[in-house]
Amino acid sequence: MRFFGASDDEYEVEEEERLRLGLAATLILGALDSRLTRQVHRHRAYLTRPELMPDPRIDTPWQRLWQSQNDRAFITTMGIDVGTFRYLLESGFTRIWTTTAIPRTDTDPTGRPRLGRRSLDAAGALGLYLHYLNSTMFEKTLQEVFALVPGTTNRYLKFARRALLTTLRSIPEGKVKFPEVHEFHELSKLIQKRHPLLNGAFGSIDGLNIATQTSDDPAIENATYNGWLHDHFTSCVIVFSTRVSTHPVAGMTRR
Template sequence: MDFDVYLLLEMSQDLEDEEEDWEQAAASAKCFVSGEVWQAACILLRADEARRLRAERRNRTRLYLCRPQLLRNPCFDTPWQALHASGNDRAFITTMGFDVATFSAIIEAGFGAAWAATPIPRDDVAPAGKPRLGVHSLDAAGPLGLALHYLNSTMREISLQQIFALIPTTVSHYITFGLRILLGVLRRMSDAKIQWPGSVEEFQALNNLIVQRHPRLTRAFASIDGLNLPA
């Protein structure tokens, strides 16, 4: 089940339980005459306490992080911000599969413009509306980094929440939206296209590169690493 759907179902159940508590309490209160207001108030207080205890029990079983358990501001002093500011090729390749130059090329090829011009899809946001960049938790590099972390790693989303200092629903929205933009950008980038070699000489030159890493692939002109997706 999608994490956002799970949260909505849980919230819906909470509201139903609260309404049931108050309906029962109100029905009981109506049974009292005006001289027994104190007893009616006690029933309402007991209903409120029952609701609080139920919420407490459910919170212990919800395995996700909230804002108080994360770094205060996603735009400053997070592990992601430190990684991005380092500009280190090895760090970028290890975590996202691309070096700094390629990461920047994707941003400039349209990812940054799409992030700035397209509202993040949500049920309470008009698809044709203007994006509110001032309330975004990350700039364009952030969702691209998040999407690439997600594709290049087997880590759970709770780890991504800690790295990017984002709550679960924001992580889910940004991954979905980031992947959608990334796919559109890569389809338009000539360097991202898979093309057949134009000559025997070009094929041999490409195969020489492959054989250096994979000696048994003597008739290949390209190779690709598998995605480290969780089983």
């Protein structure tokens, strides 16, 4: 609309200002609409009980794997053999799983655990967390393998992590310590065989990138993204010994 008495220059300025305001409003509305659309899609990107196996304890891919008791299959999917898996269960993981209530906002954290209501037993919980550690699979794939809905998967992963950490802190194989004097000399000789000029060292490090599952948390996703390799990796790995010794449990080794 052009006002009576307004000059051509004033009219052009008014028109330009209206165009700028209109463009800004369009951009803002477009951004809000895009954000709402992403949120809707994000909330729909999960599996519900009808899309999963009916019972997490019967005939799931995990149950087939557990019943096989096959070292190759265990190492392929979880990074450890059957003997080591059972050793972790017997060293405290089963006790923690069966005697501790899984934290929830609507339950008493000091109450008695309701084992009959849990979707997984101790072996299933340990298997779930080891699958999570040893693979870059998406969480929805974990839900399919173990027949768990998203909320249960997240709770079990957090609780199994605490249980496994407590278990590892209680066994000799889970401790990191400086070698004894005789061990130091033995390890130093091994280092010098590979690096003759490196004298007085009992360990060495080398570049290692372990593929890591993409996190939904932007901060974690950014921390694990390797721009050079164009993928997500964990590179902070500590190797505390160069010697390999056989544990009494079949197949368990320490490096």
